[in-house]
Amino acid sequence: MIAPGQAPPGAAERPRIVPRAEASAPAPRRGDARADADPAAKIEARALSKGFAEVSAVAAVSLAVRNGEFLVLLGPSGSGKSTLLRMIAGLETPSSGDVLIDGAVVTDLAPRSRNVAMVFQSYALYPHLTVFENIAFPLRARGVRGRALERRVLDASAAFGLEPLLRRKPRQLSGGERQRVALVRAIVREPTVLLLDEPLSNLDAQLRATAREELREFQRRVGTTAIYVTHDQVEAMALGDRIAVLDRGALRQVGSPHEIYEDPADTFVATFIGSPPMNLVRTAGALLGVRPEHLLPRTHFAAAEPITALPVRVGRVEYLGADRLAYGTLDDPWPHDPVVVRWPSTIAAALRAGERQQLFARDTDLKRFDPGTGRRAQ
Amino acid sequence: MRAARRLRRPLAAGGRFALLAAFVAFCAFPFYWMLITAFKSTTDLIEVSHNPLVFNAPPTLAHVRQLFVETQFGQWLLNTLAVGVAVVAITLVLAVPAGYALARLAGRGGHRLAIGIFLTYLVPPTILFIPFARIIAVLGLQDSLWSLVLVYPSFTVPFCTWLLMGFFKAIPPELEEAAMIDGLSRLGAFVRVAVPVAISGVLATVIFTLTLVMQEFVYGLTFITSSSAYTVAVGVPTFLVRGDVYFWGAIMAACLIVSLPIAALFTLFIDRFVAGFTVGAVKQ
Numbered sequence: 001m002i003a004p005g006q007a008p009p010g011a012a013e014r015p016r017i018v019p020r021a022e023a024s025a026p027a028p029r030r031g032d033a034r035a036d037a038d039p040a041a042k043i044e045a046r047a048l049s050k051g052f053a054e055v056s057a058v059a060a061v062s063l064a065v066r067n068g069e070f071l072v073l074l075g076p077s078g079s080g081k082s083t084l085l086r087m088i089a090g091l092e093t094p095s096s097g098d099v100l101i102d103g104a105v106v107t108d109l110a111p112r113s114r115n116v117a118m119v120f121q122s123y124a125l126y127p128h129l130t131v132f133e134n135i136a137f138p139l140r141a142r143g144v145r146g147r148a149l150e151r152r153v154l155d156a157s158a159a160f161g162l163e164p165l166l167r168r169k170p171r172q173l174s175g176g177e178r179q180r181v182a183l184v185r186a187i188v189r190e191p192t193v194l195l196l197d198e199p200l201s202n203l204d205a206q207l208r209a210t211a212r213e214e215l216r217e218f219q220r221r222v223g224t225t226a227i228y229v230t231h232d233q234v235e236a237m238a239l240g241d242r243i244a245v246l247d248r249g250a251l252r253q254v255g256s257p258h259e260i261y262e263d264p265a266d267t268f269v270a271t272f273i274g275s276p277p278m279n280l281v282r283t284a285g286a287l288l289g290v291r292p293e294h295l296l297p298r299t300h301f302a303a304a305e306p307i308t309a310l311p312v313r314v315g316r317v318e319y320l321g322a323d324r325l326a327y328g329t330l331d332d333p334w335p336h337d338p339v340v341v342r343w344p345s346t347i348a349a350a351l352r353a354g355e356r357q358q359l360f361a362r363d364t365d366l367k368r369f370d371p372g373t374g375r376r377a378q
Numbered sequence: 379m380r381a382a383r384r385l386r387r388p389l390a391a392g393g394r395f396a397l398l399a400a401f402v403a404f405c406a407f408p409f410y411w412m413l414i415t416a417f418k419s420t421t422d423l424i425e426v427s428h429n430p431l432v433f434n435a436p437p438t439l440a441h442v443r444q445l446f447v448e449t450q451f452g453q454w455l456l457n458t459l460a461v462g463v464a465v466v467a468i469t470l471v472l473a474v475p476a477g478y479a480l481a482r483l484a485g486r487g488g489h490r491l492a493i494g495i496f497l498t499y500l501v502p503p504t505i506l507f508i509p510f511a512r513i514i515a516v517l518g519l520q521d522s523l524w525s526l527v528l529v530y531p532s533f534t535v536p537f538c539t540w541l542l543m544g545f546f547k548a549i550p551p552e553l554e555e556a557a558m559i560d561g562l563s564r565l566g567a568f569v570r571v572a573v574p575v576a577i578s579g580v581l582a583t584v585i586f587t588l589t590l591v592m593q594e595f596v597y598g599l600t601f602i603t604s605s606s607a608y609t610v611a612v613g614v615p616t617f618l619v620r621g622d623v624y625f626w627g628a629i630m631a632a633c634l635i636v637s638l639p640i641a642a643l644f645t646l647f648i649d650r651f652v653a654g655f656t657v658g659a660v661k662q
């Protein structure tokens with residue numbers, strides 16, 4: 001049982017997003033990938049910073065990507081995730097810090113000398129070249145000629161079903177075919193790392209799910225280390241071996257999708273991941289975070305389980321088919337903070353607007369955050 | 379309601395056809411006029427009672443013969459072509475990299491610089507030929523086609539830079555970034571990706587430069603004195619207008635010969651020409 005207590009003075013507004021002053025604080029507590037802690041790192045960013053005209057786009061980010069890993073850089077727009085990716089690619093010059101690939105510092109090398117491959121949001125297929133020539137492009141640029149060139153292009157195309165398209169121009173391809181061509185072009189020269197900058201965001205919702213699956217399957221097959229940038233948390237959760245959450249240039253947390261969701265390092269990660277986001281409730285000395293699906297009727301818990309009562313006054317109910325969402329406020333003895341409750345359709349209990357519902361959450365599902373810094377408190 | 383719509387559709391189609399027909403007639407008429415005038419006998423041309431739109435007497439090749447036998451028209455054509463090829467080469471060498479640089483410098487003073495370059499195009503030859511004449515004299519290029527090769531880029535380069543900037547701006551920078559990651563240098567990405575993708579802009583530049591060279595009069599008149607070094611634009615009015623006598627048949631034959639290839643080229647590339655021009659103008 002966790003005591004509600006009184007809200008501390010000065011905590012009238014819930015700090016859903018950590019104050020600006022915290023943006024350049026040291027690396028997060030949990031799942032922290034320290035720069036020199038992982039000798040097996042394929043790609044490393046060491047205290048990497050980039051400022052654009054007084055605005056800090058990336059602030060001292062240290063991150064290590066393991067060999068063969070699929071790492072997702074997740075953050076809202078303006079969080080610096082694309083800038084970080086472009087610095088790894090060599091398309092942006094860092095203001096300070098270093099990029100290491102296979103243990104060697106490549107910060108001052110041109111993109112072409114880093115053996116990285118990149119798939120852009122628009123796919124950036126060369127419109128004046130055929131699919132064959134698009135895939136051959138990085139090989140030609142590296143001096144591969146003649147039969148060797150032809151064999152490598154044909155092998156790579158055949159492996160991903162592109163043979164019938166080889167003579168077409170990019171404008172004659174569908175969105176999914178373009179993605180495949182862009183991916184095959186990226187891996188045909190066997191790069192050290194595959195960088196992907198929101199490659200799915202140009203596709204419509206229906207195609208996106210298929211393309212996502214295809215992309216993950218593709219990466220598993222080729223086994224190339226991949227760094228994937230997205231602002232879409234569903235994509236991040238579905239694709240990533242690990243997720244690095246960025247906000248305003250600072251790294252908030254690095255961890256598996258499970259860690260990020262169940263064990264958020266601070267209030268930003270807690271409220272950015274999950275839809276609807278984690279509820280934050282003011283209590284004496286701490287912010288209490290609880291996921292909407294963890295607020296349940298008493299009957300869902302065993303008698304001996306340590307649980308906390310969180311009565312909710314329901315304001316509005318949304319029926320979404322598989323789920324019901326209830327928007328309301330906490331009730332006495334808690335401060336009347338807004339909360340969202342999410343019940344799967346398997347819960348038969350009534351959920352009516354205007355009613356006071358006696359709901360409970362497991363104590364282990366309640367996460368405590370420091371109200372000043374937004375970080376997890378023990 | 380439905381009946382009204384059924385009636386409106388053929389009316390709209392008819393209206394569109396009438397409008398297009400009028401526009402086509404307006405555009406094609408000068409060519410028709412040149413064509414019949416070039417092949418009409420002189421008496422047919424000047425006889426007031428004759429219908430001017432048709433041949434009243436049998437067509438004749440006399441004017442074309444006059445053009446090539448009595449004047450140095452063939453030589454002028456060659457001169458114009460030589461100057462045109464040289465100026466096109468110089469313009470491409472300067473304007474293609476300049477247009478690319480300005481397109482990619484957008485936001486870093488590039489736009490202001492681009493406008494500055496375009497403004498130099500607006501300074502008319504009627505002002506510039508005086509200082510240019512001095513420069514030509516110092517270089518000893520009077521009465522030489524080289525003087526025109528030197529001077530014409532002063533208006534073709536700024537305009538074509540502007541034109542090409544529009545085409546390069548329409549290319550997403552990601553394409554060149556992809557090329558650089560794929561193993562090319564910045565210069566390599568420019569040569570192997572940006573230029574081939576903007577090839578229609580380069581073609582537009584070639585056509586535009588040729589057109590400007592063919593129609594230029596002031597510099598040609600001031601810097602060239604001997605008739606064997608004339609360009610078409612100078613030679614035709616100089617030799618086919620004597621006092622108040624206009625040799626209309628020969629003049630029109632000359633115009634027809636020069637304008638047909640240009641018109642054909644423009645027809646082939648007009649869409650891309652306009653596209654490149656407006657892209658630069660609309661997008662910042």
